[in-house]
Amino acid sequence: MLIDEPDTRRRTPRALHPPATWPVLGIAGVLALAHAIAGAFGDYWIDEVYMLAAGKYHPSWGYVDQPPLTPMIAAAMDVIALDSMFVLRLPAALASGGAVVLIALLARELGADRRAQAIAAFAGATGLWSNLIGHWVAPYTFEPLLWTALLLPLVRWLRQHAQGVADDRLLLVFGVLLGINLQLKFQVVLLCAALLVSALAVGPRAVLTRPLLWAGAGIALLIGSPTLIWQALHGWPQLAMSSIVAQESPMLSGGRGGTAVQLVLYAGVLGTALVLAGLWLLLSRSWLRPYRMFAVAMILLWVFFVVTAGRPYYLIGMYGLPIAAATVGLQRRREAKPPRWGWAAWPVYALSLVAAGMLIYSGNSINREFSAALTQIDSDRVSDAIAQDVSRAYLSLPAEQRTRTAVIGENYISAAMLEVGGEHHPLPDVFSPHRGYGYFDAPSDEIDTIVYYGRDAEELRPYFTDIRPATPGENLKGWIATGKTQPWSTIWPALKSL
Known part of the structure; x- marks a missing residue:
């Protein structure tokens, strides 16, 4: 019998061994x-x-x-x-x-x-x-x-x-x-x-x-x-x-x-x-x-x-x-x-x-x-440490400016850590142009100040007139960017990356 031919003859099914x-x-x-x-x-x-x-x-x-x-x-x-x-x-x-x-x-x-x-x-x-x-x-x-x-x-x-x-x-x-x-x-x-x-x-x-x-x-x-x-x-x-x-x-x-x-x-x-x-x-x-x-x-x-x-x-x-x-x-x-x-x-x-x-x-x-290598933070709860320091940077801004502020993570990992860690620390909306986060919501045009968490803020420099280090927390590798020069409908597609 060829291997691709179904065998239509009725046979007695082979009994399986009892399950272990x-x-x-x-x-x-x-x-x-x-x-x-x-x-x-x-x-x-x-x-x-x-x-x-x-x-x-x-x-x-x-x-x-x-x-x-x-x-x-x-x-x-x-x-x-x-x-x-x-x-x-x-x-x-x-x-x-x-x-x-x-x-x-x-x-x-x-x-x-x-x-x-x-x-x-x-x-x-x-x-x-x-x-x-x-x-x-x-x-x-x-x-x-x-x-x-x-x-x-x-x-x-x-x-x-x-x-x-x-x-x-x-x-x-x-x-x-x-x-x-x-x-x-x-x-x-x-x-x-x-x-x-x-x-x-x-x-x-x-x-x-x-x-x-x-x-x-x-x-x-x-x-x-x-x-x-x-x-x-x-x-x-x-x-x-x-x-x-x-x-x-x-x-x-x-x-x-x-x-x-x-x-x-x-x-x-x-x-x-x-x-x-x-x-x-x-x-x-x-x-x-x-x-x-x-x-x-x-x-x-x-x-x-x-x-x-x-x-x-x-x-x-x-x-x-x-x-x-x-x-x-x-x-x-x-x-x-x-x-x-x-x-x-x-x-x-x-x-x-x-x-x-x-x-x-x-x-x-x-x-x-692995988390320490990615974030340069040695902590039992990296997500909480990041969120705490970014929250301090955010709270250092004047109250009125905070209403026009968002947080951006350099990559999807830091953005996720900030969102999850933000359950316990005051933070505005968190965004990232990286991977899956780039397909989530973009900042609204009312947002003109960014607390940016990442190794450097070079990708933001074409779109903000002033970028300064944010230093409130001991672990923070971040910047505060102000002076937005273009609408987010232009900025976000340019920043998005897989």
């Missing part, structure tokens, strides 16, 4: 608890404070650099418990644990017994990148959960199709989950493109002939339409972000070479070994042939992200599938010939666990160092 409920839930629960505890301390991560500011002060159906789901989650948590880092980050911790459960379910779909499911869950729980960011409210924190959830109904359909009993309603579920993914990050479009090419190349092509697959795609477009329409109305700024990501690649990941390595190594000590082994098994073993398209898709995405100098965490949502395949491969080998050196795996488990634990509890230190 308590081992998997235990691993996921410990991980979620560790992230919840770690998340209760420290300051906002730079992307996290932007998510909160965007969702709380600038709710929208779309943003320049991401869809609205993560900002909505951050804003909702802030409504539930204002200023509570624990509550704000609780969805991230739960998502990190939930992704582990789904990886174990993927392994079960491929034929894993309870032991193999637990190993898959452990590998998923000890990923390097996931444990570093697993308690920060950012799109890439939720991506492993949603990508794995997206792949699960497709894997189940492929298993059933190989047995001749596929339930096409699973393809509708795939469409719903795809729509939710579209509200999180647009990289899922690349995943779907890679899966489409892979299905055409190595099969099973039968999935592409199912009407409910395309009905599911229609549902996905319907769910994702608000943010897609927003992007279309604003000239698709998300597409322009790819060049910005490439420009930042040398600083963040060491360029394309660093990205190539980290795209795999972020799976963790045990995870990296299983991802590589799983890819090989998916490509070479006949019993995994129905799922070969996933290995091809992952390799295609790896090549694409390296060539385009993408972020080194763009593949974290795909780790679960090859990890699942590898654990089943180990199980089949164990069943065929019990290993004599099974104890040798325990040092790998121990090293994986130690590395993951170190990353979870070093995240706040890494966050502090």
Whole structure:
């Protein structure tokens, strides 16, 4: 039978092994608890404070650099418990644990017994990148959960199709989950493109002939339409972000070479070994042939992200599938010939666990160092320190002048910190011409005085006659600009930058 021909013969479905409920839930629960505890301390991560500011002060159906789901989650948590880092980050911790459960379910779909499911869950729980960011409210924190959830109904359909009993309603579920993914990050479009090419190349092509697959795609477009329409109305700024990501690649990941390595190594000590082994098994073993398209898709995405100098965490949502395949491969080998050196795996488990634990509890230190490098401020709460000093500069102005004053942050990070920190310090409206903030509201023409927070104020000099240092606070790197020479309708488009 050709690989792209559906098998219409009725077969007895292969029974799945019982779920490893308590081992998997235990691993996921410990991980979620560790992230919840770690998340209760420290300051906002730079992307996290932007998510909160965007969702709380600038709710929208779309943003320049991401869809609205993560900002909505951050804003909702802030409504539930204002200023509570624990509550704000609780969805991230739960998502990190939930992704582990789904990886174990993927392994079960491929034929894993309870032991193999637990190993898959452990590998998923000890990923390097996931444990570093697993308690920060950012799109890439939720991506492993949603990508794995997206792949699960497709894997189940492929298993059933190989047995001749596929339930096409699973393809509708795939469409719903795809729509939710579209509200999180647009990289899922690349995943779907890679899966489409892979299905055409190595099969099973039968999935592409199912009407409910395309009905599911229609549902996905319907769910994702608000943010897609927003992007279309604003000239698709998300597409322009790819060049910005490439420009930042040398600083963040060491360029394309660093990205190539980290795209795999972020799976963790045990995870990296299983991802590589799983890819090989998916490509070479006949019993995994129905799922070969996933290995091809992952390799295609790896090549694409390296060539385009993408972020080194763009593949974290795909780790679960090859990890699942590898654990089943180990199980089949164990069943065929019990290993004599099974104890040798325990040092790998121990090293994986130690590395993951170190990353979870070093995240706040890494966050502090990164924020200090960006802001030149060494503080446990950088956002509050910035807001306090800018507020002092603002309050140093005469009362009448303050009615015509706004604050501008040099970049989206400082603007977000000022808006969030401004909850506790008197500040006027905060703006920034950078990235997503440049697409928020611009200052009104009544504004003729600016308190500017940034390294220098050179970009303002063509539009203000007087720019002097603002020095009320010990941390402030800012200026006060007066004597506006042009309307903001002219100034703002000239300042906007991604």
